[in-house]
Amino acid sequence: MTTQETTLTAGDAEVTVAPGNGCRVSSLKIAGTELLRQGERYGCFPMAPWCGRIRDGRFLDGGQLHQMPLNSPPHAIHGFARDHEWTTAHATSTEASFTYDLTDPWPYRGRVTQTVALTEDSLSLSLGIETAKDSFPAQLGWHPWFNRNLGGDSEDVTLDFAPAWQEERGDDHLPTGHRIDPKPGPWDDCFGMPEGVDVTLTWPGRLSLNVTSREKWAVVYDEQEAAVCVEPQTGPPNGLNTTPRLVTMVDPLEAGATWTWRRL
Template sequence: MSRTPRSGTQHVLRAGDEEAVVASIGASLRSYVHAGRDLVVPFGLDEVRPAYRGATLAPWPNRVVDGRYAFGGTAHRLPLTEPERGHALHGLAAWLDFAAVDKGPDHVTLAAVIEPQAGYPWRVLLETTYALGPDGLTQSVRATNPGEEPAPFGTGPHPYLVAGPAPLDEWTLELPASEVLQVTDDRLAPVAPAPVSSDAVRFDFREPRRIGAARIDHAFTALARDAAGNASVRLTDPSGAGVAMTWSTACPWVQIHTADLPEGPAQPGHRAGLAVEPMTCAPDAFNAARYDWDAGLLALEPGAEATASWRIHAL
């Protein structure tokens, strides 16, 4: 009997000169190749997914500070999955084994259920579709609340984009955001939004420029959008290659992370790609009531659905 790889069941999608591989654990984008070059940092077939690389994040992206929040007048406490900072990180779906409910040569739809549990006593049905087309790889997420009470909800992806063969420091970043969420240095707990001009060297990429030595692990908002309501982050390599990620108004926030790891260059994956994570809500949105700015938390009503989508494409 064949053994299932550690990353789960594999779904290989092909269209033209593009190939994407989606692994069932966490509905994770394991690789995405365009004309022979990686557009995301891949991981191995039989590798336990490194942290959240390529995972689908739900029912919250980013952090719940201290793993504590209140919703509907009831206090809840989540397991701390980011113990070094003391937070609940990136939701409850990242290690679920998603089942295929529809599949073709260039697309796959995967489904899983977040069951009621300690800290999150609601059932949420998740369905996500990956589809290759002439405009790149699109992922959509649909969440349904089959219960009788509203449930707090947010979602987003976690790919690490790769512009080309040069080091990340040499890539040019275009990030059309005019506000950055200030956070504490030690725990990355939200403080307040501020203009990106408050630390322009680190945060202001409204005009494309090299990333350089900037270390970023922050959420951005107040995004400039095109006539269709889409925002895009663009990365280009000195070779002329590049990659972009585009998303709609369903995601008013985007987390950007330069993939700095604790052990620095000696640690595999250090600054290997740029995490670009469109999010339907801000970090710590489950505690939206404690902030005087709009964190974007969605209360998913009984029987209601929430949807969001994003697209990765070559430049």
């Protein structure tokens, strides 16, 4: 077992995973072109055991109230998995699995597993969370930072998706509970896709990349100049309170996403 970076290759595609830095996919290169924003906080990190913001860092499990650290005051954001060192459980030239054991201040014991698999034209990501004993609410998802521009004289990326609804966003950046017709960007918003997440990023004349997932929620964030984010997840922000998904001994929580690309 090791926390050294793991590099996968298939054809001219190369992926690097950094288990020592929250098990994020730190690099995805296609024919030498980097698709992910570089830096310690960027790449593509797993979100667990929740996604997005929890209102005031508090969530209820039955009648018990739990307080999480406010790492994005006044809220708690994106879980703990991205902040911790993971363990490499298995690795080949094209696939690798990693684990992270939940610990304080999360009030429940459990294990998160991420598997990354690469082919010549796709990257598959899977996440699972299982409990060691007690059931608990949880969420899973990914937060990729895709470069807005691939360099040279290329044009900025465009996004194409057709959500069924947009979660109305309150002044506190959390869903109000109302679903509205999708609005034009810029976005830091959650969208509903009941048939599964399906978003296409196109760098004109260079590359098209399709993000798909069986999950029906995606947050799209494009308010920064350097990158855009398309985040498949198992529930909306504050979902531990509004749409809890229970992890039990017989029913772990699992999620998957696939990025498929083609050259233009």
